[in-house]
Amino acid sequence: MTTLVIADLHLNEQEPAITAGFLRFIQEQAVHASQLYILGDFFDYWIGDDDPAPLHKTVADALKALSECGVKIFFIHGNRDFLLGKRYAKQCGMTLLPQTQIIEAEGQRILILHGDTLCTDDTDYQHYRKRVHTKWIQRLFLWLPLSVRLKIAKKMRAGSQSANQQKTQAIMDVNQNAVIDTFRQYKTQWMIHGHTHRPAVHDLRIDGETHFRGVLGAWHSQGSAFKITPDDISLIFFPF
Numbered sequence: 001m002t003t004l005v006i007a008d009l010h011l012n013e014q015e016p017a018i019t020a021g022f023l024r025f026i027q028e029q030a031v032h033a034s035q036l037y038i039l040g041d042f043f044d045y046w047i048g049d050d051d052p053a054p055l056h057k058t059v060a061d062a063l064k065a066l067s068e069c070g071v072k073i074f075f076i077h078g079n080r081d082f083l084l085g086k087r088y089a090k091q092c093g094m095t096l097l098p099q100t101q102i103i104e105a106e107g108q109r110i111l112i113l114h115g116d117t118l119c120t121d122d123t124d125y126q127h128y129r130k131r132v133h134t135k136w137i138q139r140l141f142l143w144l145p146l147s148v149r150l151k152i153a154k155k156m157r158a159g160s161q162s163a164n165q166q167k168t169q170a171i172m173d174v175n176q177n178a179v180i181d182t183f184r185q186y187k188t189q190w191m192i193h194g195h196t197h198r199p200a201v202h203d204l205r206i207d208g209e210t211h212f213r214g215v216l217g218a219w220h221s222q223g224s225a226f227k228i229t230p231d232d233i234s235l236i237f238f239p240f
């Protein structure tokens with residue numbers, strides 16, 4: 001059997017080709033898998049499970065149908081959709097996981113995470129992250145009317161885009177020491193994450209052992225996934 005891992009689709013109403021690509025991915029690939037892991041930034045932004053956007057229903061229906069075919073679906077939050085809650089997860093037939101999780105996929109132990117927590121050189125982002133992950137701030141945001149939440153989200157997206165233009169590529173990549181510390185803490189040979197949009201498999205030696213860091217690609221003009229089988233872990237790309 002196969003386990004599939006995806007992240008950074010940034011699904012949104014303005015880019016229907018990505019949604020179509022995802023629906024095809026479900027019908028042609030995920031339906032043959034035993035498990036599907038979604039490692040965040042699945043949606044371009046998420047302002048609450050009560051958002052009635054038609055896209056959310058289309059995606060939930062597709063995932064629910066997939067789960068009813070026997071495929072187990074898991075979700076880790078990204079920095080765009082960290083407010084996705086239990087209600088929507090239930091609608092999709094998927095299980096929410098903590099931000100870092102060791103999985104047993106096709107007999108292989110792999111650490112999975114969104115990847116933003118490894119970008120420790122981006123101190124502005126890490127401060128911002130701490131604030132928006134504060135429970136009472138989230139509760140206050142979710143209490144606001146949807147129209148206000150939407151306005152704030154759009155301002156935040158614009159603020160993020162302009163902040164990113166001032167940052168170097170190196171600052172927005174993972175910090176090597178954070179990667180090494182994470183491998184030492186979780187003791188897996190492999191980790192898979194997204195967020196940086198720099199698809200690759202990196203190998204590194206830590207304490208005499210070889211470790212692998214798989215990075216998923218964002219779904220801009222093609223799909224990207226890690227395909228895990230009992231004897232292989234590979235990064236694949238496919239057209240929409």
Ligand code: LP5
Pocket residue numbers: 045046047079080081083116119122124125128132133137138141152153155156157159160161163164167172
């Ligand atoms: O997302 P991306 O790829 O542009 O950049 C990320 C980091 N940016 C973010 C911000 C998100 O894009 C915003 C998503 C909105 C979610 C929905 C609303 C939920 C609100 C909940 C409130 C409780 O994550 C970016 C990183 C980059 O990845 C690479 O790692 O650098 O980090 C930033 O841009 C943070 C900035 O450095 C500092 C914060 C700017 C935010 C602007 C605030 C404006 C607020 C106005 C509100 C009234």
Ligand code: MN
Pocket residue numbers: 041078079080114116194195196
């Ligand atoms: Mn991200």
